[in-house]
Amino acid sequence: MPELSDACLAAMRRVSTATLTTALFKRGLRNVFMQGVRPLRAYEGNLVGPAFTLRNIPAREDLDRIEGFANPEHPQRKAIETVPPGHVLVVDCRGETRAASGGDILMTRLAVRGVAGMVSDGGVRDSASIAALAIPVYCAGPAAPLNLVAHHATETEVPIGCGGVAVYPGDLIVGDADGIVVVPAHLAEEIAAEALEQERLEAWILRRVQGGAKLPGTYPPDAETRAAYEAWRAAQNN
Amino acid sequence: MPELSDACLAAMRRVSTATLTTALFKRGLRNVFMQGVRPLRAYEGNLVGPAFTLRNIPAREDLDRIEGFANPEHPQRKAIETVPPGHVLVVDCRGETRAASGGDILMTRLAVRGVAGMVSDGGVRDSASIAALAIPVYCAGPAAPLNLVAHHATETEVPIGCGGVAVYPGDLIVGDADGIVVVPAHLAEEIAAEALEQERLEAWILRRVQGGAKLPGTYPPDAETRAAYEAWRAAQNN
Amino acid sequence: MPELSDACLAAMRRVSTATLTTALFKRGLRNVFMQGVRPLRAYEGNLVGPAFTLRNIPAREDLDRIEGFANPEHPQRKAIETVPPGHVLVVDCRGETRAASGGDILMTRLAVRGVAGMVSDGGVRDSASIAALAIPVYCAGPAAPLNLVAHHATETEVPIGCGGVAVYPGDLIVGDADGIVVVPAHLAEEIAAEALEQERLEAWILRRVQGGAKLPGTYPPDAETRAAYEAWRAAQNN
């Protein structure tokens, strides 16, 4: 898995998940936006980083006991300690909203370690404390019960499903107020460039619409509108 | 469809959807409040206006391609351009939360055109930008994917279902913090008058309850309480 | 049912529902957190009080007419008037989100009567007005339709289900930003003491983690960490 360029990451911090889903749709990818996964509060700027994955299966009462957390090899605890800085911990909770993916101590540890964020299709506990942290957390909402009520963590860095979307380790995770889009690693560079250009165009179109332009010919732009945009772009660059 | 009076519209701007559902319940209408449709943020005052409808069916991959939006007759784009000022665009998304009904450029165009608001039982994209607009938007929540992922717009101004409620073109849409109620056009004038009077009564009752009055005899008012209210009302009018 | 001690209630006002679910999990109770029940807004401090229950079954059109509210023995109205101050009214709405458990007049009456709060797995109407009250209200969200659309109130002070959890009259209800946990009455005293101590420990651990401590050995604490904590605790108490 190649490193993503700084330009790619910088672009991804500025573009919307809406624009990214359109760029992926043009390439035949229709199922890239997580369902039921929301930011815990409004965060400034996008969540951006490669996915580091953690998988859960349903809990079993004789295996999933509270003593297990004392084991430093417990996959959930190990995931928190090993997700690389700048990456996003993505947790497969099978859309189970009854239990938490973690609480404020774990999220604080992620923040201290420089992790970019946490994404789960399960809940979080201590939600008010977590919402006070700078680290962006996307989840299915608050859920006080500890994860052992519903989950057995199995391993990290395998392909998972989260919010109904396939997530492979290293896929680029991008989150804004709408939610989370998963950009396949091999497409991230080209999508970033395209999306950034599309956002510039749409910002220009938005100003036209604010000024009273009708949609036909403007959005999507016809040849005339596009020429006007290109002229404006050229002027901007001088 | 007769025009609604200014008095009706003014009353509807002041009454709650709760009061309206009660007035409709008294006439045998029990299913008038949209399910799963929420305001994108807290708006000042009610959303009020006659419904202008747009219908969607499930998308089909060979028909619903991004090039289609260039066609000025595309029903979604045409709906945005033709919904009359003061009306509410109501979009039947079959309760599908995976995709957007529209994004910030379309919502801005509605606002510029003087449309009263947008109501959908699907999602919206660019939700943060749309929440910054003055125009009230009610929907199932944020969803970044473009509408083509799930929807094929068919036509406007036909009866539709939205949030599980029948919406006929011209029905009066009223929205507040609770959500959206659909008032059948032929009942709007009488319901508005009744609801306004009911709100006056309930505001007076609320003050009594704040002052320590017990519910029995007060809410609903018995003859004595009602007489006290009528006396207060008469005094107010002098 | 014995009275709960002031110490128990005071502790319960300070601990999180997350900590309480863990303490109950250690005793084999896994299903104690209500599903789909959320605070209507962020409240300061926990909702704490013994449960006073109200049961509903589905409405029937010939029985559940608006005139019924004039009867002071109507169970919903009677519940509002009889729930003791300091208690929490817990309403079984079978998870039905289409209709309200009550509106602003009823919630105001609860507040005036000194009731601790209201918890329902149904909706509330007049949600903006209710959110402006000091009394904490937990529910499935706003729903304008009156309760008669969906509910027939049967009686008070019987065991009910709410949000998928068993609630016996007198069980201790505790709510924070995550939601509502039901603490069986016979466990409340011992759980309160244990949870308070656990919170102290976790606050100390959190500061360690904020300072860079790794999870292994810290959370859960190993013997060394626990000794450090005990030393700190001892120092605190001097």
Place this chain on the structure above:
Amino acid sequence: MPELSDACLAAMRRVSTATLTTALFKRGLRNVFMQGVRPLRAYEGNLVGPAFTLRNIPAREDLDRIEGFANPEHPQRKAIETVPPGHVLVVDCRGETRAASGGDILMTRLAVRGVAGMVSDGGVRDSASIAALAIPVYCAGPAAPLNLVAHHATETEVPIGCGGVAVYPGDLIVGDADGIVVVPAHLAEEIAAEALEQERLEAWILRRVQGGAKLPGTYPPDAETRAAYEAWRAAQNN
């Protein structure tokens, strides 16, 4: 609660639940058919009998232990022993499909006691054995786990919800291949007579349609068709 006449019961054994829902709809009752409740197999003839109700709330691990069944006052076991012959045991399982309402021993006991049938919006265990019994059982489908996994039986002969419908003790339960309709006790006599007559008319109409009659004028019958039917009826009675 008055006894139902033999004529009423006999009529109810012959009419369809479809016809009954229409008769109730004409009286303003729209929510009378249980959702998600199906016959375990095809039974000959209708299930007919007054409702004897059993209520469940969610289980709690410390209360709902297998030893409890040894108590002859356990409400589930007591219900089985006390439901009168000819009645229908109707069990409120809150639509929970994860656990059983009972198994083959309990259903056999009901059959031996002359109970008319069992209706639950939960599951049943030993479903193959129960399907081999003559006693009709309607439920949400097979579910092997014992009821204690999900249910705590509270009491009998109170109003309940089952399959989303209000059931008052003594309401008449009627089941056929479509499912279960609940006929309020006070309407049972008049509905039975009306439904029986409607079925005679529809059987006659069906033969006309089989013979090639068009729907308009035939179904519903216009004056001419109705006259033809009345003539046929008169001839039948001679």
Place this chain on the structure above:
Amino acid sequence: MPELSDACLAAMRRVSTATLTTALFKRGLRNVFMQGVRPLRAYEGNLVGPAFTLRNIPAREDLDRIEGFANPEHPQRKAIETVPPGHVLVVDCRGETRAASGGDILMTRLAVRGVAGMVSDGGVRDSASIAALAIPVYCAGPAAPLNLVAHHATETEVPIGCGGVAVYPGDLIVGDADGIVVVPAHLAEEIAAEALEQERLEAWILRRVQGGAKLPGTYPPDAETRAAYEAWRAAQNN
């Protein structure tokens, strides 16, 4: 819309819906199989015919009264009388399982008129009687309540959604024991030919697998297997 050839229809009667979904998947169509729509019983042979559509929106109590059926222009009744012989009536019930799309008199009329079948994502009433008819009926299951409880029929022969799939008038409907696939009209001829050939190949492969062949090289066939098949096919044709 061109007529479909007899060869196309004959092929469609022999191929499985599984094979058809694969052929459509190869052309980029992934959402062609109705969800929650099942045959009422096992039917001999496939249901095959062009779609004739009927649309419903949610009922409204003041509009949807039983007297409306006397109007020969009522869209549901008109649909029954006007769907051409050999076509399939496809009814959009928005996946609503609480009410019926129709009962035995209407289904009998369809059968008498030579209609190929009925498909609905709602229920049917009189399900035992309908299951006794030769005409294939696919639906969401039995539901006794009349359609007016939930539906208002709007018009026929417009594009609809059914079981989550787009259905355009004239699309080819094919049903077998698995359920219903919608083949877009413009693809029906080529898909029929391809599917028939694929079925021949898979029947041959199945015999190989029954005889002990391993999957690799056999399914899908590698060059060697395909050559063996072609040789067998050539021999068959001699």
Place this chain on the structure above:
Amino acid sequence: MPELSDACLAAMRRVSTATLTTALFKRGLRNVFMQGVRPLRAYEGNLVGPAFTLRNIPAREDLDRIEGFANPEHPQRKAIETVPPGHVLVVDCRGETRAASGGDILMTRLAVRGVAGMVSDGGVRDSASIAALAIPVYCAGPAAPLNLVAHHATETEVPIGCGGVAVYPGDLIVGDADGIVVVPAHLAEEIAAEALEQERLEAWILRRVQGGAKLPGTYPPDAETRAAYEAWRAAQNN
């Protein structure tokens, strides 16, 4: 993982899943019965065998193309070829009912290989053909679309969730008409012996109940009843 004894397997073929869930409940295991997983038809005798697992995540359009099946290492195809005879293939489909886990060729290959059965919380295609096979298949029901519409197979023999239950490779799968129970491997021997004995007792109790015995004292048996049973058992063994 130790081999299971022939006595264990023989016992498991005779006991019901209901009895097994009770035995597991007594050991604190409450979540052992798969939800939404049903036998495709009535099978003679129980499905019994150790689990061999296959995991799926959501499909991605650029990865999950039909050409992939030609690869003999494709995990789904490899699973079919490598599940040991006598084992049960258990497939994690995340409860997704839109697509098939496999079709008749794959199920035939399993049968030819001597595999005990297939269990999936997704659908199957060619359901009528599969129902005609002797090999028992448990699933969420028929679904014609190929698995690539929804699934990407990742690997075999890892812990998975299926029907909401944890399944570890080697856990004992037991299925009857009610559905599937997962018996943890380490408990299988003791559970088998206990369940067999419990079934003998319950068969004897059932005969008593058929003969008119009341539940109290009989089920569960009190000391007197248990003595009678033991006497009968002793007599049997002579």
